[in-house]
Amino acid sequence: MANYPQLDNSSGVWNLREVYDAVMGGYWPNANSNALVAGGFTPGYTAVIGQFNMSSSGNATSFGDLSLARGEFGGMGNFTRGIFGGGVYATSPNVTDTIDYVTFSTEGNAADFGNLTNSNGQRATGTGGNATRSLITIGAGDSNGIDYITPTSVGNATFFGDRTVSGTYVGGVTSPTRVCFGGAFTPSVSNIIDFVEIATTGNAVDFGDLTVALRGAGGCSSSTRGVFMGGLTPTFLTDLQYITIASQGNATDFGDLNTAVRDTAGVSNSVNGFASSGDTGSPDNFIDKFVITSGGNAVDWGDLTIATKNAASTSNAHGGLNDGYQGTRPLPFNEAGGDRGIFGGGANPTILTTLQYVTISSTGNAQEFGDLTLARYGLSPMSNATRGLWFGGLTPTTTNVIDYVTISTQGNAADFGDGTQSKQIAAGASNNTRGLTAGGRVSSNYDTDVIDYVTISTIGNAADFGNLSVQRQNLVGSQSNSRAVFAGGYASPGAGTNVIDYVTFSTIGNATDFGDLTVARYVLGGASSSTRATFAGGATPTTNVIDYITIPSTGNATDFGDLTTARQPYNMGTSNSVRGIFGGGYNGAADTNTIDYITIASTGNAVDFGDMITIIDKAAAVSNGHGGLTGG
């Protein structure tokens, strides 16, 4: 008989209807979710990081140590990392801007992450964020300032904006899109709640009021509801008070903790909220638990390994990490697992050897990866889960060079072999076995319909695969695990074409008509999941159009949305099968450094992702997670 688990413990077998409702309702639990409570005053400063399970009661156990024993600081994190920022410690200058982090899955000591924007991070206690951005109030050195970091990388914090009130001992609660800050020591106490939108930067906006002016409240949240816990008025409080994060308004009484406490460490998963440690008259080891979604009084959950106060806390399941927030469709699973996109070569107009990479599931600017063996542009991309290959291009003469990198390891490219023809502005497509290049320009006024292939795991020269249905150049390739599709292009002399044709990777032969793009165009970019190929931008003249096809079927493309700006991201689209990104390209007046992204499974307009290292045109993008590497 199936074991239907509780909503705060996802082990067992779930009814699919319950899964859907839980995800869409924002209370899908995170199995084995960990809470970390770190440091604090005992009243000596401690580096101890304790952990406890948020789905089953019991005492905490030892996790490791902070890089610096400290208190009065904040905890942040994403699904994989717990991050701690700011604080005060035992020796001069006492205050610190330290940010350190641990990996939830691996017990051990914290490692250096970077620094806050101000050297005095004492009482940097207000935190929140989502999977890609963590926010923290800076503390005493900038008492209304807010910093942010990218938890998937390491590096120094960036200034985000200002709170509406200057003060420290702030509590923070978070949804995936919004962080709310409540209370403060100003040096009187404050009842102000204000908020920021995580995806933007800028100053906070008034949200409402706490039920009482206070400082030192702990904060925790589900994806929809934030709870402020305890605090000092100057009376120690047992109060639990909640807000609905997506709205604005005053906090409402929710229930009570077992003990009046200030400076408690708040932590949560989607269902359970916890207050742990704090000043109850002396440092305390308590862990209280309450149900965020229903409210009510807290119950005893267990004890921390040490009695401490002014500790920092975080979890890998807090309210900022629930994709089901407000009915947003949960992100599809990235079967391929690869998440790195690499752009190779290009021109601006200097012809480049540059390899630059991004982490597709996060947002941010491209970073240097290494160099190609030969500077060129108009080259073609192919990749499997391990290797990224670039074929041909213009040096400024056409070349048949193929070089490759190991996608997971930064460094320079190495020689792979040669194509059957020297050509440029051809399409590239690949699955885990074969890489194909199709069409392109061999020489002035001579386009080709030749399709070449290589076996990506075996270094060597390309071999003939077959021919396109229409001879053309400046076409783009995309793929599922079984099919390579080639879209658009320019047949010279002539104009942009709406042709889409396809081949089956495993079957050498000529391409077959698939259907038509919504807009005939060339110099477009492509990005795919295992079932959907998207095509973005191009020249008709220059357009912002994105359209898509369903790869396993045949038929005409359908409108998807628009790029943020009209441009020609030729061969500079790739994906992790969930998110498609499109980088750079000529906008009709100049080359650009823009990177946009889309969620392939949905439709809608592209959103800014970050910037290429430089403005760039006609580079080529590979990834270790694209649609040709999933399914099958």
Add this chain to the structure above:
Amino acid sequence: MANKIVKYQLEGGTIPTWIEDGGYYPDTNEVMIGATVDGSSETGLGELVSESAVETYLDTYTSTWTEEDPNDPNATVPFDQAQAASYIWSKKID
């Protein structure tokens, strides 16, 4: 029945089963003070047999500790060893 106030450390990263309430005032080696389970004969790293013994022990490593001044969060006051000893001893069951 009775319990004991003892010095102890975590066992394999976990709180010993014979500690009822602990984790108080750890030193740099994470030797902590706690109250054992009622009826336990465990003495851990040593029993502290009186409130004054707790205070004397605290004085061996907490003489430089400070705490936030309850009247001024921007100031500190010396750690009150006597108050801490009294707090710990309040967990003693005779």
